[in-house]
Amino acid sequence: MAQERESRIRRQITSLISPQLIRRRSRDLGVVQRQRKVNIVALVYLMTTGSWCREALLVFDLAYYRGRLFQRIMGVGGSFLCRVKKDANFVVLRAENPRLVGNRTKDILRKMRGRSFECVVDYMHRNTPERIWAQNHIDLRLVAIWNP
Numbered sequence: 001m002a003q004e005r006e007s008r009i010r011r012q013i014t015s016l017i018s019p020q021l022i023r024r025r026s027r028d029l030g031v032v033q034r035q036r037k038v039n040i041v042a043l044v045y046l047m048t049t050g051s052w053c054r055e056a057l058l059v060f061d062l063a064y065y066r067g068r069l070f071q072r073i074m075g076v077g078g079s080f081l082c083r084v085k086k087d088a089n090f091v092v093l094r095a096e097n098p099r100l101v102g103n104r105t106k107d108i109l110r111k112m113r114g115r116s117f118e119c120v121v122d123y124m125h126r127n128t129p130e131r132i133w134a135q136n137h138i139d140l141r142l143v144a145i146w147n148p
Helices: 001-015 019-029 040-047 067-075 105-112
Strands: 058-060 079-080 091-095 117-127 132-144
Touching: 019 040, 067 079, 067 117, 067 132, 091 105, 105 117, 105 132
Parallel strands: 058 079
Antiparallel strands: 091 117, 117 132
């Protein structure tokens, strides 16, 4: 069932815009700097989030780490799993341990000394590609797992 659903979705998306056209336009516009770092076709298809994301878990790496994408996935009722950038330093909004609330995640990581924790953080992002500089906030669940 999942394979059939995925194939139907892929056919619908590729019928609207071909992978060749996406690659050509991204090259013409200078969107992709290093082809091996970002699969521009997958990114464009992922950005066309719609009802197919509802109740789905999308797993992606840091190349797709975009606040606007996170908002769109959550807006249609989907979920996502992604690593966090090294320089991320979120404010904790809710946690099982009330002493963590209000602190920044980098401070907590230093204090936890190798222990894992889970909390809800305030993820702030700007829509810089469209030059919209207003801050957008999303509440995200963060699971910090210590991996020595």
